[in-house]
Amino acid sequence: MKKSWILLLLGLASAAVFLVAPMIGMKFLGLDAVFPHGPDTIDSHIFWKIRLPRVCTSFLAGAALAVGGSAFQAMFRNPLATPFTLGVASGASLGASLYVGLGFSFSFLGISGSSLSAFAGAVLAILVVYSFTRARRSFSTGSMLLAGVALSFFFSSLILLIQYMSDFTKTFHILRRLIGGIEAVGFDSVLSLFPFVASGAVIIFSLNRELNLLSTGEDLAASRGVNVVRTKQVIFLGASLMIGGVVSICGPIGFIGMMVPHICRLMIGPDNRYLTFASLMFGGGFLTLCDMLARTLFAPVELPVGVVTAILGGPFFFWLLLAGSSERTVF
Amino acid sequence: MIMNEPAIEVENFSFAFGSKRILDRVSLKVSVGDSLSIIGPNGAGKTTLIKCLNRILSGGQGSIKIKGKPLELYSQKELAMAVSYVPQADGRQLPFTVEEFVTMGRYPYLSPFSSVSRQDRGIVRRAMELTATDSFADRTLGSLSGGERQKVFIAAAVAQEADILLLDEPTTFLDYRHQVEIRRLIKDLNRHHNTTIMAVTHDINDAVVSGSRVLALKAGELLFDGSPQELIRQGLLENIYETSFFLIDHPRTGRPIITPEESEP
Numbered sequence: 317m318k319k320s321w322i323l324l325l326l327g328l329a330s331a332a333v334f335l336v337a338p339m340i341g342m343k344f345l346g347l348d349a350v351f352p353h354g355p356d357t358i359d360s361h362i363f364w365k366i367r368l369p370r371v372c373t374s375f376l377a378g379a380a381l382a383v384g385g386s387a388f389q390a391m392f393r394n395p396l397a398t399p400f401t402l403g404v405a406s407g408a409s410l411g412a413s414l415y416v417g418l419g420f421s422f423s424f425l426g427i428s429g430s431s432l433s434a435f436a437g438a439v440l441a442i443l444v445v446y447s448f449t450r451a452r453r454s455f456s457t458g459s460m461l462l463a464g465v466a467l468s469f470f471f472s473s474l475i476l477l478i479q480y481m482s483d484f485t486k487t488f489h490i491l492r493r494l495i496g497g498i499e500a501v502g503f504d505s506v507l508s509l510f511p512f513v514a515s516g517a518v519i520i521f522s523l524n525r526e527l528n529l530l531s532t533g534e535d536l537a538a539s540r541g542v543n544v545v546r547t548k549q550v551i552f553l554g555a556s557l558m559i560g561g562v563v564s565i566c567g568p569i570g571f572i573g574m575m576v577p578h579i580c581r582l583m584i585g586p587d588n589r590y591l592t593f594a595s596l597m598f599g600g601g602f603l604t605l606c607d608m609l610a611r612t613l614f615a616p617v618e619l620p621v622g623v624v625t626a627i628l629g630g631p632f633f634f635w636l637l638l639a640g641s642s643e644r645t646v647f
Numbered sequence: 648m649i650m651n652e653p654a655i656e657v658e659n660f661s662f663a664f665g666s667k668r669i670l671d672r673v674s675l676k677v678s679v680g681d682s683l684s685i686i687g688p689n690g691a692g693k694t695t696l697i698k699c700l701n702r703i704l705s706g707g708q709g710s711i712k713i714k715g716k717p718l719e720l721y722s723q724k725e726l727a728m729a730v731s732y733v734p735q736a737d738g739r740q741l742p743f744t745v746e747e748f749v750t751m752g753r754y755p756y757l758s759p760f761s762s763v764s765r766q767d768r769g770i771v772r773r774a775m776e777l778t779a780t781d782s783f784a785d786r787t788l789g790s791l792s793g794g795e796r797q798k799v800f801i802a803a804a805v806a807q808e809a810d811i812l813l814l815d816e817p818t819t820f821l822d823y824r825h826q827v828e829i830r831r832l833i834k835d836l837n838r839h840h841n842t843t844i845m846a847v848t849h850d851i852n853d854a855v856v857s858g859s860r861v862l863a864l865k866a867g868e869l870l871f872d873g874s875p876q877e878l879i880r881q882g883l884l885e886n887i888y889e890t891s892f893f894l895i896d897h898p899r900t901g902r903p904i905i906t907p908e909e910s911e912p
Contacts, residue, residue, distance in 0.1 A: 393739075522759050529751055532741055535734055538703040540807065541727030541755035586742035 319590050322583055326594055330601030334375055337608045338367040342615040365502055372506045374498045374607040374621070375600040377566050378576075380513040380558035382599025383592055385573030386580070387520045390531040390588055391551055394457040398573040399559040402460070403441045403467035405568035408560065410471040411437020412493045412567075416486050417478035430493070431508070431564040438560035441467060446552050496567025496622040498607050505565050512561025519554030520592055523547060527588040569622045571629030572599055579632075652679045653715055654811050654843040655700060660709035661867075662692075662699055669695045671867040672709070679714075679810065682837045682844040684854035687864035688888055693847040694735070696864065697813045700845075701730040713811070727755040731804035735815040736797060741788040745799050748788055749775055752806030774806040778832060794825025801832060812836060814846040818853060830856070851884070851905045863887050879903055 339345045345367070349359035385398040399405075414420075415433035448463050475494070479487050499505075520527075526547045529537035538544050562569070580594040603621070606628065610619040655677040662670040670692045677683060685693045698704040700711060702718065711718040713729050721729070731752070741748065752774070753767045763771075775781035778798045788796060797817060804812055817833065818826040830853065836842040848854050854861050855875040863871035863878065865887050871878055878884065884892050884905065891908035 525751075525754060525757065525759070528743075529754060532743070532748070532751065533734070533739055535698065535703045536732070538723065539701050539727060539730070539732035539734075539813075540751060540803075541724035543723045581742075587747060 319584055319587075323590060323593060323597075326583075326597045326601075330375075330597040330604075333601040333604050334371060337604050338363055338371045340608055341367060341612055369503050369506050370498055370607065370611075371604055372503070373509060373566070374604045376506065376509050376513045377498065377562045377569065378572055378603025378606075379596045379600035380509075380516065380562045381569065381572040381603070382576035382580075382595040383517055383520055384555040384559045385599075386577035386588070386591055386595045387523075387527060387551055387555055388573075389577055390527040390586075390591075391548060392457045392460060393531055393533070394461065395578065396461055396574070397457060397464075399438075399442065399555055400568070400570060400573050401468075402445045402464035403471060404438045404445075404556075404559050405563055405570070406468040406471035406475070407441025407444075408434040408438040408563035409494055409568055410475055411435070411440070412564075413475045413478045413490045416489045416493070417482045419486070434493075434564035434567075435560045437471075438563050439556050441471070442552060442556040442560070446549075449548070493567050495620040496569050497610075497618075497620040498566050498603075509561055509565055512557050516554040516556075516558030516561070517596065519550060519557070523551060523554075524588040524592055527551070527592075528586075531586065531588070567622070569603070569625055571625045572603055575625075575629045575632055576602055653677070653712065654679045654681065655845070656710075656712040656715075657696075657700075658710045660699070660707055660711060662695055662704065662707035669867050670699070670707070673864075673867075673869045675862060675869060675872060677843060677845065679843055680837070680841050681860060682834075683846075683860040683862060685845065685847045685862045685864060686849070686851060686854055686887070687870075690866075691864040692867040693864050694815055697732070697815055697845065697847060700811075700813060701732050702726055703732070724755040727807060727809065729809050730811045730813060731807040731809040733797075733800045733804050733812070733814040733817055736793060736820050744785055744787050745775070745780055745791075745802075746771065746784040748799060749780070749784075749803045749806050752803040755807065770808065771806050774802045777805060777835075778802040792825075794821050794828065797821060797825065797829055798832070801829070801836075805836070810841070811843045811845070814844070816847050816849060819849060826853075855879075855902060855905070876903075879905070 339350075341362075343359075343362075345359050345363050349357065349363045352360040385400075388397050388399055388402070389395055391397075411433040412430045414437075415430045420433070444467060445460070445464060449460060475490070479490050482490065526537070526542050529540055529542050530544070530547065534544050537547075559573075576599040577591065577595050580591055580598050584590045584594050603625065606624040607621045610621040610624045613619060653676060655675070657673055657675045660670060660673045661668065673692075673696065685696065687693050695704065699707055700713070702721075702723065713721065713726065718726070743751075750763060750767070750771050753763060753771065756767065757763065772781065775784055778801050780795070780798050780802045783791070783795065788799060791799065801814075801817070812833075814833065818829050821829065833844055833846065837844045859874075861871065861873065861875050861878050862869060863883065870887060871881070871883050879894065888907075893906050893908050895904045895906065896902070897904050
């Protein structure tokens with residue numbers, strides 16, 4: 317079948333990116349570095365301890381952002397509805413800023429306090445959005461998105477306020493978090509990210525059929541036997557696990573969650589049974605690629621990966637708005 | 648056809664959005680194999696009534712039974728096996744192909760990770776043949792005309808294999824040919840597949856022609872439940888719609904044709 321072939325090709329391409337990316341950097345590392353003959357060389361140390369964890373982190377993060385985005389787009393029947401447009405990123409940033417601004421210092425189960433605060437902020441934002449959807453039955457997706465934008469502005473102002481009242485060092489720390497990026501040394505961040513992403517992805521994958529039905533409208537979904545309220549709760553849970561986990565470790569990385577599902581929809585159609593899987597692989601591969609560019613283009617200076625994704629994503633988005641009215645992609 | 652076996656029983660049912668009461672102590676009984684039309688002015692609660700019957704809207708006071716079993720004892724999937732629904736044509740954008748969309752009607756019979764069985768595919772195929780939508784099975788819904796789309800929506804409801812079919816203004820916005828086709832299709836489902844039909848309509852003549860029974864709602868109350876002839880004889884139309892009507896007898900069938908009286912000549 318055609319769709320299976322596209323999935324297979326996507327899988328192979330993202331696997332290739334995943335395998336090649338850790339070799340490429342300021343210095344190309346060949347197989348000698350991957351499988352050193354003698355004792356640990358510097359090159360093998362760079363490969364195993366620095367580049368591979370980073371590639372794993374970016375792959376997980378990209379996959380999670382894309383899968384979360386495609387789930388939200390289907391659930392809200394709107395191409396602009398992603399956890400990011402609904403204020404999750406700014407919620408996470410607010411959490412992290414509060415942690416830095418108030419001078420906290422703690423960690424729990426090996427996860428840093430700033431990550432935990434960011435996670436709490438992301439979950440808070442999703443809760444606000446969720447209770448918004450529950451408050452009135454008749455809320456349109458339009459008002460949902462407006463509320464998300466308003467929430468983002470509100471959180472951003474609070475962040476500015478915290479920055480304004482903090483000293484110089486703290487302000488700098490907060491700024492670093494706001495920019496977002498993938499910084500992984502060793503496998504700690506991979507290990508703390510993996511459970512979030514895996515559990516969220518399993519949840520979303522188990523609900524692909526429900527997502528298809530929700531994307532035809534909540535009334536139709538209910539009439540075909542979907543328990544709409546509970547299904548949406550579970551999707552919210554899955555998405556907040558994934559997005560919260562990613563944002564708490566990598567900061568806000570824009571556009572992946574919005575852009576990747578759209579590209580995948582163009583390639584493979586709107587059926588979520590294929591789409592979520594395609595988004596997972598494309599998102600993982602794409603962010604890994606962007607991060608590779610971010611750390612090599614102007615080496616030794618490293619660009620924040622959010623800059624690369626947004627520079628690629630912005631023009632794409634204009635293109636999508638102008639030319640993307642294909643009936644297969646737009647709800 | 649088995650008569651008098653209950654399909655839908657509504658007793659003293661009220662429903663409100665916040666403080667706004669939409670349905671007010673509605674009671675009605677529908678037997679298996681019945682076909683009835685719901686008429687009434689805008690905002691009378693017709694759509695709400697239909698949406699409560701298959702729990703698109705949940706809540707409300709009073710009792711609803713579907714095929715003798717209280718609504719609250721149904722899971723949403725079980726309910727979907729008993730009741731199917733065709734929504735108002737609201738111009739929603741659907742990116743799926745006809746076949747993908749009709750296949751979604753099989754949802755209540757599928758478990759999470761199982762694939763669609765050959766038997767399911769056969770049922771989908773027959774539903775598309777019955778509604779004459781199989782010739783454009785691979786086209787996307789967005790590329791269809793309003794009439795074709797409506798047939799696809801009915802096909803998906805047929806694929807759901809429920810005994811009760813609820814339709815919300817199935818012929819509104821359609822051209823005459825498609826109106827006739829959709830009416831014929833609904834009649835066929837009722838007569839030959841013993842599907843119980845409950846259709847909201849704005850076209851009283853449609854109700855007179857197709858409905859063996861008419862329910863009239865106004866401001867959430869059930870004003871009338873009976874035959875179209877009785878509705879006209881009681882002179883209730885003026886009361887329901889708050890406007891005057893002309894009645895003209897159809898030259899061939901003799902059935903009354905109803906048309907609103909305009910003040911302009």
